[in-house]
Amino acid sequence: MACFLVPMTEAIVMTVVQKVAEKKEGTKAVRVTSEDGCKMEKMPFSKKLGWLNKLLWGGSALLAFEHLWHGEVVPFFPFLTAAKEGPEAVSEMLGEMGTVGVSMAALITAVWVVMLIVSKALEKKALKLQTAE
Numbered sequence: 001m002a003c004f005l006v007p008m009t010e011a012i013v014m015t016v017v018q019k020v021a022e023k024k025e026g027t028k029a030v031r032v033t034s035e036d037g038c039k040m041e042k043m044p045f046s047k048k049l050g051w052l053n054k055l056l057w058g059g060s061a062l063l064a065f066e067h068l069w070h071g072e073v074v075p076f077f078p079f080l081t082a083a084k085e086g087p088e089a090v091s092e093m094l095g096e097m098g099t100v101g102v103s104m105a106a107l108i109t110a111v112w113v114v115m116l117i118v119s120k121a122l123e124k125k126a127l128k129l130q131t132a133e
Contacts, residue, residue: 001067001072001080001081001082001089001092001093001096001097002067002072002073002080002082002093002096002097002101003063003096003097003100003101003104004059004060004063004064004067004101005097005101006097006101006102006104006105007056007059007060007063007101007104007105007108008056008057008060008064010056010105010108010109011053011056011057011060014049014052014053014056015053015057017049018046018049018050018053021044021045021046021049022044022046025044025045025046026044042123043119043123048115048116048119051112051115052108052109052112055108055111055112056105056108059104059108063104080093
């Protein structure tokens, strides 16, 4: 019914966090020099936050469209059909948001964390390859 609102809320918050991070660090790659003098560019964290935002916004948009397609979301107030059907429907909607919505947002964030781990491993591998040359 409204499970897409949870990842959408996370997307809104993380977009603000990304904008703040971009202002602090800039969007250009950071040049890192290892102990033996090899140079490499390290991707800024704000760009990695952009990956999370794209995952969250894309998933939320797709789910919102799916809910619109099935008539659970309407383009007029109160927008969610469960909100006008009564307290039982609202209770069911909040339960779905608490279970399905939170689990979807957590899964998307977990996928992003795996992407961060892979990215860090690739950066380390590139640095080792540079040092070997």
